[in-house]
Amino acid sequence: MTSESHPASLSRREFMGFAAGAGLVLSSLSAMSGLVGLSGTEAFAADGPVFALPPLPYAENALEPHISARTVSFHYGKHTKAYYDNANELLKAVSPAPASLSAVFLAAGKDPAALALFNNAAQAFNHTFYWKGLTPGGPKAPAGKLAELITASFGDFEAMKKELAAASVSQFGSGWGWLVLDGGALKVVKTLNAANPLQNGQKPILTVDVWEHAYYLDYQNRRADYVKAALDNLVNWDVAAANLG
Secondary structure (H helix, E strand, O other), rough: OOOOOOOOOOOOHHHHHHHHHOOOOOOOOOOOOOOOOOOOOOEEEEEEEEEEEEOOOOOOOOOOOOOOOHHHHHHHHHHHHHHHHHHHOOOOOOOOOOOOOHHHHHOOOOHHHHHHHHHHHHHHHHHHHHHHHHOOOOOOOOHHHHHHHHHHHHOOOOHHHHHHHHHHHHHOOOOOEEEEOOOOOEEEEEEEEEOHHHHHHOEEEEEEOOOOOOOOOOOOOOOHHHHHHHHHOOOHHHHHHHOOO
C-alpha cells in the first residue's frame, strides 16, 4: 500500500539516454495522451519541471456513501500526492521539460534502470485519470457514441460492466481494471501495479483502482463490493465519453 520512496534524481543525460534508447520522441506522444485531464497542470520551477497535483473535481465527501471522505483524504491527499512528489523529484534535473506524464512513463517503461521514474509517473497519471472518471450523481449509463461502441463490443451495457468488474476483482494484488479503445473496438483489460494500457497502444477510457488503499478503509477485503459500488454509482460517463477523443 505504500508508495515508492523518494529516489535520487536522474540527470538530463540519463533521462535523454533512456528516452532515445526507447526510440521515443516525447512530442510525438501528444496524440496518444489527448485524453481528459491526464497529466495535471504543468508548472515549471526554476530548477526543473513540476507536474502539479490537480485538484479533485469534487469535495472529499462527495463520493459518500460509496467511498468515504476518509478514504479520499488518504488516497488523494497522501498516495496520489506522493506519486506526483516522487516523479517531480526524479525529474528535477531534466531540461527541457517533458511534454506530459504519459511521455515520461512511456519512455521510462522501456528502461529497467528507470523503474522508479516509471512507477511514480505512471501512478500519478493513473490516479488523476481515476479521480476524473468519478463523479457524485452523474449519469447512470453512457450515451451517444460510447453507448454504441459498448453495445457493439460487449452486447450491452450490463455485460460490459460485468466484464469490467470481473477483471478488476480478479486482478491479483495491486493494479487496475480498464475499459480501453483498441483499434475500433472497446475492450476490458487489467494491469499490474503501475502499468497502463497506453504501453500496449490502447487508449484508456475508464479505470477502476484496485490497489488496497483505494478501498480498504471502507470495504476491508471486500474488493468486489467496492468495485460494484463504484461502477453502479460513481462513474462519470461524460468524461469516459470525452476520452474517446
